[in-house]
Structures are given as C-alpha cells and as structure tokens.
Amino acid sequence: MTINQQRITEHAVTVDVGEAFYNPHTTTDREITIASLAAFDRTVDHIETYLDTFSATGIRGLRAAAELGLVVTLNDRDPDAVGTIKRNIVSNGLGHCCEVTNEDANVLLHKKRFDVVDIDPFGSPAPYLAAASRSARRMLAITATDTAPLCGAHLKSGIRKYAAVPMNNEYHAEIGVRVLMGAIARALAVVDRAMVPLLSYARRHYHRVYAGVSRGAASADRSIAQMGFIAHCPHCGFRIPVAGLAPIMPDVCRICGNRMQATGPLWLGALHNPAFCESVAQELRNRESGGDAIKLVEICKCELAVPTFYDQHRICHALKIPPITIDAVIDKLGSAGFSASRTHFSGTSFKTDADIREIAEILR
Known part of the structure; x- marks a missing residue:
C-alpha cells in the first residue's frame, strides 16, 4: 500500500492520507489532545471552538x-x-461542524478568535506564538519538534528562535520544555495574558504544552515572575534555579568550586497541574486509549514540581557503584527526609529536592 492509498482509523474517524503528511508515531499525542480538550471542558472552562492550525x-x-x-x-x-x-470531512459526515481554511497561519490567527488554538507545526512554533496568544481565548496547545535547538544541540538556532540560551546536558529534554514554556509565557504577557500550565511533556522528538489562558496584567506579571535561569556545574552536576529575568547568577559551584554555566531565561514554575492530569488520565481510560498515553499522563501527575531531574546511571558511574531501581532510589531519598518522584523524561532518572551532594551521600 502506498501512502496515497493509505486509510487511517483512530477511534470514530477514518481518513485518507492522500498527499498530506501523517505521522503514525504521534497517535499517542493525539489521544492526549482529545483527552485534554475533554478534561478542560469538564473541569476548567467550557469550550466550543477549536483551531487545528496545521491540519x-x-x-x-x-x-x-x-x-x-x-x-x-x-x-x-x-x-x-x-x-x-x-x-475526509465529507467521508466522516462532519460537514455541519467543520470549516476548512487555506491560509497562512499567522494571518488566520490575527483574523479570528478561538476558544482553543492548537499549534503543531513541522519544526518550531516560535513564529506563531505571538498571533496564537492573541487568538486563543481559553487554552493553548503548542508543539515543538525542533528539539535540537530547544535542547542546546543547535545552540545558535535555539537562541535565535526562543531568545533563550539552552543547554545540552543530561536533563536537556526538560530544559527544552521549559524554554518552550518560557517563550509561550512571554508571548502571552505581551497582550496582558498569563500562561496557566496544565500538562507539559517531552516524548520522542516531540515537546507538547497544554496551558490555560488567564487574562489581565496582574496575572501576566505573576506568570512572568516564574521565569528565570538554571545555574549548572558541568563538573559535579550541582544545579540551582535562579528566579528573575535579570538575576545575579552564581559564578562558582559551591560544592566543587568549578565554574557554573547558565541556561535561560526559561520557565521555572510547575510543568503540570496534578488535578488536571488526573482528569486527562480518567478521560483516556474512559476512551480506552492506549497504555502509553495513560502511563505518560500518570507519571506527569505524580512528578515532583522542581526544575531539572537527575540521571541515576550518570551519578552511579561517577560514584563507581552499581545502579539500583528508581523505586529504591526514591525510597532512600524519602527515608532521608527528601521529596522524590519518577520523571516522564527518562526511565532511569528521578526528581528530588535534594542536591547532588546529598544524593551522592544517600546512594553510596
């Protein structure tokens, strides 16, 4: 079967691919989209109109x-x-509730308003964030697939697109999500709106942010106050978040004395709303969605709300000790009085409010 003849069915919808782009690896992400829209309508705010900007x-x-x-x-x-x-609209009998447009995305976003604006382009969403921030009344769903610029592998491209300095280290996937969220928060703040994080994740080469939109300059100011930088020591792995858009950054690592590096500005606040994640997970279960989608959202729901995560294998290699299970690591940290959780970013990593020296002492 050629791509031009391919028919794809997801739940109640069957489409002919034709000459259009279709990515079978993002079925899980579409499952989460539908569940997130349903959860938002049920638990946050009623929605009626939805823009699929790059359909x-x-x-x-x-x-x-x-x-x-x-x-x-x-x-x-x-x-x-x-x-x-x-x-595909005709074949699915959806002509009564679907409109098709053939416009430049920014032109359409400036012309019309929608309850939900979904930006899922090939590559960076950066060129569309300003217009999307004006167009969305209640919710934004933003995708970035340019993970190399976001995560610091293509440093100068990331700086140009997101007005931030990313960092290619062991937690680069989370840095990418936080740089993207920071760009969204700043775009909304320009029009006196605030980003309210609901669910944000990185999966494969795909970063996705679901955020409510709150109106008012005061809300925008509170959102911008959650921006900042992360100071990171590439020698020992110590890192610390520093709030503010023009903060005084630590120059020397307080653990090993080596030079610190900075990444940002980026979002330092929560990535997820646990109650919203539970609503999304329930929608996924009710719709008999795939296990990958449910597992991802469940991990996000329980993820500790601290910037960055630690890779256990990297730490154990430096300490010259064998790794143990992530659950055992979390138990050890909890017994020592620290908070800890799994992270969806990596199966061999964890989040904690302990610093690298405290983690090393606990794992030895």
Missing part, C-alpha cells in the same frame, strides 16, 4: 469534532492537504 490530513481536528462535538476550523497552507481535508 495536514485533518485527523486531529476531525477527532475533536467527532468525539467532543466541537466546532472545528481545519487550516493548512498546502492546497493538496486542503483537498484531502475536505474529502
């Missing part, structure tokens, strides 16, 4: 219409993709 086959927007009853606008700049979307 391709239209499968995400069509599922939002078919499963949630939303009024959906499906947009794509590619005329071939628009033709595919129109055919």
